[in-house]
Amino acid sequence: MTEQSASASRGSRAILVYAVAYVAFLYSPVILLPLFSFNDSVFITFPLSGFTTRWYREMAADGAMHTALWNTIKVGTVAALGSTILGLLAAKALSQGRVPGRAALLAVTNLPLFVPEIVLGIALLLLVTTVGMPLSLASVTIGHLLICLPFALAVLMARFKGFDPSLEEASRDLGENGWMTFWRVTFPLMLPGIVSSLLLTFIVSFDDFMIAFFLSGTEATLPVYIWGELRFPARLPRVLALGAAILVGSALLIVLAEWLRRAGAGQPARTEA
Amino acid sequence: MAGAEFLRLEAVTKRYGQVLAVDNVSLSIERGEFFSLLGPSGCGKTTLLRMIGGFIQPDGGRVVIDGQDVTERPPNKRPTNTVFQSYAIFPHLNVRDNIAYGLRTERVAKTELDTRVDQALAMIKLEHCARKQSNQLSGGERQRVALARALVKRPKVLLLDEPLGALDKRLRESMQIELRQLQREVGITFVFVTHDQEEALSMSDRIAVMEKGKVLQVAAPKTLYEAPSSRAVASFIGTMNLFEGRVAAVSGGSVAVETFALGRLEAPRPDGASPGAGSAVLVAIRPESLLLSRALQGGPSRPCRLISTAYFGDRSQLQVGIEGVAAPVAVAVAVAAPNAGAADGRPFAAGEILNLSWRPDGIVLLPPD
Numbered sequence: 001m002t003e004q005s006a007s008a009s010r011g012s013r014a015i016l017v018y019a020v021a022y023v024a025f026l027y028s029p030v031i032l033l034p035l036f037s038f039n040d041s042v043f044i045t046f047p048l049s050g051f052t053t054r055w056y057r058e059m060a061a062d063g064a065m066h067t068a069l070w071n072t073i074k075v076g077t078v079a080a081l082g083s084t085i086l087g088l089l090a091a092k093a094l095s096q097g098r099v100p101g102r103a104a105l106l107a108v109t110n111l112p113l114f115v116p117e118i119v120l121g122i123a124l125l126l127l128v129t130t131v132g133m134p135l136s137l138a139s140v141t142i143g144h145l146l147i148c149l150p151f152a153l154a155v156l157m158a159r160f161k162g163f164d165p166s167l168e169e170a171s172r173d174l175g176e177n178g179w180m181t182f183w184r185v186t187f188p189l190m191l192p193g194i195v196s197s198l199l200l201t202f203i204v205s206f207d208d209f210m211i212a213f214f215l216s217g218t219e220a221t222l223p224v225y226i227w228g229e230l231r232f233p234a235r236l237p238r239v240l241a242l243g244a245a246i247l248v249g250s251a252l253l254i255v256l257a258e259w260l261r262r263a264g265a266g267q268p269a270r271t272e273a
Numbered sequence: 274m275a276g277a278e279f280l281r282l283e284a285v286t287k288r289y290g291q292v293l294a295v296d297n298v299s300l301s302i303e304r305g306e307f308f309s310l311l312g313p314s315g316c317g318k319t320t321l322l323r324m325i326g327g328f329i330q331p332d333g334g335r336v337v338i339d340g341q342d343v344t345e346r347p348p349n350k351r352p353t354n355t356v357f358q359s360y361a362i363f364p365h366l367n368v369r370d371n372i373a374y375g376l377r378t379e380r381v382a383k384t385e386l387d388t389r390v391d392q393a394l395a396m397i398k399l400e401h402c403a404r405k406q407s408n409q410l411s412g413g414e415r416q417r418v419a420l421a422r423a424l425v426k427r428p429k430v431l432l433l434d435e436p437l438g439a440l441d442k443r444l445r446e447s448m449q450i451e452l453r454q455l456q457r458e459v460g461i462t463f464v465f466v467t468h469d470q471e472e473a474l475s476m477s478d479r480i481a482v483m484e485k486g487k488v489l490q491v492a493a494p495k496t497l498y499e500a501p502s503s504r505a506v507a508s509f510i511g512t513m514n515l516f517e518g519r520v521a522a523v524s525g526g527s528v529a530v531e532t533f534a535l536g537r538l539e540a541p542r543p544d545g546a547s548p549g550a551g552s553a554v555l556v557a558i559r560p561e562s563l564l565l566s567r568a569l570q571g572g573p574s575r576p577c578r579l580i581s582t583a584y585f586g587d588r589s590q591l592q593v594g595i596e597g598v599a600a601p602v603a604v605a606v607a608v609a610a611p612n613a614g615a616a617d618g619r620p621f622a623a624g625e626i627l628n629l630s631w632r633p634d635g636i637v638l639l640p641p642d
Contacts, residue, residue: 164359164361166357166358166359166361167361167363167364169328169348169355169357169361170355170357170361170363170422171363171374172327172328172347172348172349173326173328173348173349173353173354173355173423174349174354174374174375174378174422174423174426175349175375175378175379175426176349176378177347177349180378184374185363185365188365189364189365
């Protein structure tokens with residue numbers, strides 16, 4: 001008995017050590033970012049030389065950076081909305097309808113997940129120039145739609161798996177047409193999945209460098225802009241400041257989304273107006 | 274309320290690939306009737322119900338409700354409402370909003386809507402659950418909410434797809450009574466799908482027995498039980514003993530049949546065309562029309578050997594073997610009124626040789642198949 005519990009506590013201590021090491025490995029790079037963004041030196045080295053908010057002030061004054069950030073948000077928003085809407089339609093058809101060649105269709109939609117992005121980027125570049133489309137945010141958005149769709153589809157298909165199709169039938173039976181049935185039954189029940197899909201696809205788009213690098217032309221998105229800035233060491237700290245700001249922003253976004261999701265799940269749905 | 278034809282199916286057919294799910298079915302259901310579609314799973318009863326509700330388009334035939342051809346209409350344009358097998362209670366709405374769902378689509382004025390929802394809640398005795406979510410309800414409560422949600426729309430026909438299948442036996446039995454009572458009160462035509470023959474017999478005004486996409490017989494429960502029209506119906510409803518025989522003579526109100534198992538016996542002449550002398554027939558006898566005794570009774574009887582006894586509380590069912598007959602014969606013994614022979618207080622023992630006799634009016638002649 002005692003031997004067993006001793007070995008059990010030794011085991012749980014090992015797991016604790018592993019867990020701490022794991023979290024440290026995951027988050028120490030992330031900690032470095034805000035740390036150096038407040039460091040009063042152009043050089044990213046220890047020891048730290050003092051506290052400053054200079055990099056944040058520089059960041060706030062950097063017009064080109066703002067344009068790049070704004071470009072990324074625009075592209076991300078359109079790509080997230082577009083891929084989520086397309087994903088919703090496809091997920092509904094694939095999980096509820098009788099679609100011939102369902103497996104093949106799914107495999108084709110998931111292909112962008114497995115093709116290396118650099119290949120995808122070159123292929124898209126060829127396509128865009130062949131059809132004579134100028135390289136712009138529009139071409140980036142199209143590329144992002146392509147890489148976001150598998151993510152949207154995966155999230156929404158999972159949500160549809162637990163969706164009882166007789167709920168939609170019940171709505172039709174009670175007198176609603178197809179569109180109102182979607183609006184009153186399918187949409188509210190799919191909402192958590194839709195929110196997850198929007199967040200995930202926005203992040204995929206926000207994060208993407210390769211596709212944007214090939215397709216953005218003169219209108220850089222943030223990752224492309226940052227990559228360009230790395231050539232100038234003096235501008236690196238303000239990139240760190242930007243990174244820290246994005247980190248805080250995305251953390252807030254995730255907390256907000258989770259809070260919304262819980263509020264929606266826990267509380268009884270609206271009573272009559 | 275019952276009377277004129279209200280819901281008519283004309284030669285309705287539905288095919289899935291090579292399988293005929295519903296094969297040229299014509300039915301006529303009366304206003305205010307409690308009508309059941311009864312059959313084993315895969316017999317096409319649910320497909321038929323879904324075609325009445327508009328969820329499945331028939332490949333051929335027409336669906337007419339109250340004089341209007343609704344064959345081409347979607348579910349939301351039909352005067353029918355459905356209680357689904359899974360109940361399909363909207364999980365994002367509370368009980369009250371579930372019931373009000375269909376009234377909101379009709380743009381019913383708020384005061385009327387409130388009154389009708391309140392009435393519906395009172396009808397199912399769930400006033401105290403109005404604000405509950407569906408996941409806080411028991412199976413029986415969900416079933417009632419589904420019922421109220423459909424009935425509050427005042428449909429011309431209510432369709433019920435095995436609504437009691439998911440409930441345990443006790444609850445199911447009390448819901449059967451409740452449902453039947455409710456149907457009488459509201460006077461709406463019910464079309465009820467079930468695979469449970471006892472349920473169908475105890476609740477329905479009439480039953481359509483289905484098998485392999487076809488309707489075998491449509492009749493009142495009593496007729497179905499006492500005068501089934503075919504071997505399939507006879508063996509699906511309750512227990513039925515079947516013996517092959519040949520008509521020896523037809524005279525007035527009775528038919529003499531020569532059987533191997535029971536020898537020569539007299540059966541009441543079936544309604545309609547009587548089988549001619551010399552033709553093959555099936556002799557069908559319910560267990561409760563068979564009698565077992567130790568002593569020889571007057572009238573025809575047959576020696577048999579008791580194989581086993583199954584005790585059901587209110588009655589027992591005994592299996593006996595007749596020499597030369599492969600299938601055992603079932604004999605029902607009601608405990609309250611024991612069979613002759615058991616009346617001496619000594620129960621029959623397995624292996625005992627007994628006399629099997631029958632009530633002549635309990636014999637039904639069926640066409641051979």
